[in-house]
Amino acid sequence: MDRRTLASIVGGALVLAVALSSCAGGSSEPAAGGGSTSTAPQTSATPALVDDTRNAVDVEFTQNMVVHHEGAILMANMASRMASSSQVKALGERISAAQEPEIVTMKSWLVEWGEQSAAEVDMDGMDMGGMDMGGMDMGGMSQDDAMADLKSVDGTAFDRRFLELMIEHHRGALAMTATELAAGTNPQARALAQVISDAQTVEITEMDQLLQTLPIIDERSEEARP
Template identity: 40%
Template sequence: MSRQRTLTLIAATVVVLGAGGAALAARSGDDRSAAAPRAATSSAPPQRVVLPGRPGDPAVVTDTDQVRAPDGDTYNSIDTAFVQMMIVHHGQAIEMAELAAGRAGDPRLKALADRIRAAQAPEVTWLRAWLRDRKLPASDPAHDHRTMPGMQSEADMAALTGLTGAAFDHRFVTMMSAHHRGAIQMAGDVLGGGSDQRLRELANEMAVEQGSEIRRMEQLRLP
């Protein structure tokens, strides 16, 4: 798939879901309202970013147009919030996918869950490396991960763990579809306000793939 077509697909997906940047903006100091959706190609004004200093040196606060990674890419606080949150978000999807191996009744669902796990685990590795290369913390205590779009509650996860067969399959499809829609919304946030080009490309690919997986789950037509 060409990069232009990918951008077109994700832009359409974000519009359909009404993603306006609220999920990451609220965690990165952006006060723009979710009631005014950003287009996926809009540019963001400079964000204030805290750069950790070397041992013994104070942190430095600077603008996004001055923040560069060792590889020369520019990034901002929306990028950072997306990466920190998506690591946790993916972690829950992987947890659900691993449950399917011993609990799902439909072999097609087991295969799809394996695909989800196989796709998202390497992305988590990449996201962790992104933070490490920029000497950024793996998480932000200010993030309440329970409020991320699509995150399932502890009670829902416990209920899913207790199910098997057809009951598991139906609950899994409901929960994973909602989880994927949340990830697509978060991808739209970073597309609208982030500045790291490679991260934007990953968000594009992630959203297109998860949109495809939602459609596959719908097409299973479980009994």
Template identity: 40%
Template sequence: MSNSIRTLARRAALVVATSAAAVVLAACGGDGADRAAAGHGDAASHSPTGAPSSAGAHNAQDVAFAQGMIPHHRQALEMARLAGDRASSDRVKDLAGRIEKAQDPEIRTMTGWLKTWGEDVPAASGGGMDHSASGHSGVPGMMGAEDMAALERLTGRAFDVQFLTLMVEHHEGAVDMARTEQGKGRYGHAKSMADDIVTAQKAEIGEMNKLLGKS
């Protein structure tokens, strides 16, 4: 009798242990399956460097931001470089140097994004600069060829005034573009650059207006 009881007890224990193991294996299997079903989820939502999806994913607005801002920045660099031997004000020359220092690296960064995304990088005009708004008529704040040619002919105080006047308009266009990216973009790094552009260029607009005696 006792042997029968012991046998039944062992069988019951075996059933419980087997059931418990089945539950654990099902949970483990489901966990792995869920991760795989989620899309190969984690792998798809991260960039090759492990950046989260908020930084790795991009949309059409991010592409438009980079494709519009690259020629915009190139023209700002062309304007800034004119100041080196034409401006009479040290403050204008200093401002031009800061513009060049900030925007040249941003051009390289945005060019890298577009290449990574398989999108077209805007072609530079002769000499590596976008001398006019030709081909970029929808880009806010871009100067026309006549404006740029007129600026090149000026020196001294007249250059300073025209440079500042045109650059205020140019910066205002960049701020508008950056605000659109802030609201509609998806790529985290592009939105972060847009934040920087709004902050820096609004401050420079205020500085330039003071130099023009407007505030």
């Protein structure tokens, strides 16, 4: 199952549940005008869609993968604006498009489980149930450092640095999904972990290949050489 299929299944189920909830009544508001009231029934409908089976690894995987995805999207959005290569721009757009609905899905799980988001949790105090916190950085570089690094370069140098950092970022995600698949119990979290693992393994190969096509930048002269 790929990311688009998972998003389609989850999204379709939510739409159906919201529609059934609306038909069942309980609200005096008219159905027309939908957008402003769509979030209210979603919470009440979600319990039927979210498996309550979970352990600490499932919760911490979900909390931290939300943060991890949000970091990837920040970098990907920068690439879609600043990359000099059309292929790197397209990759940035694809990463954002894939990970944004996954964030929505994972946040909905946390709400239904009655768990805090990662923003509400002291990250330093989390042991991740054995999950490698190295997944939250890029080869020792924090998210803030990575963003600053990307802002300091442009052209081909930007493209290369983005690919290098995103490869490290994806490898961190693979470490996180491996822990979830090994020790998590929630079937939906495990299924998403597998989707993320499969997709990001393919993207790492793609980024490695893109790196091979880009000129090497001599940092001393800032000139591209074959």
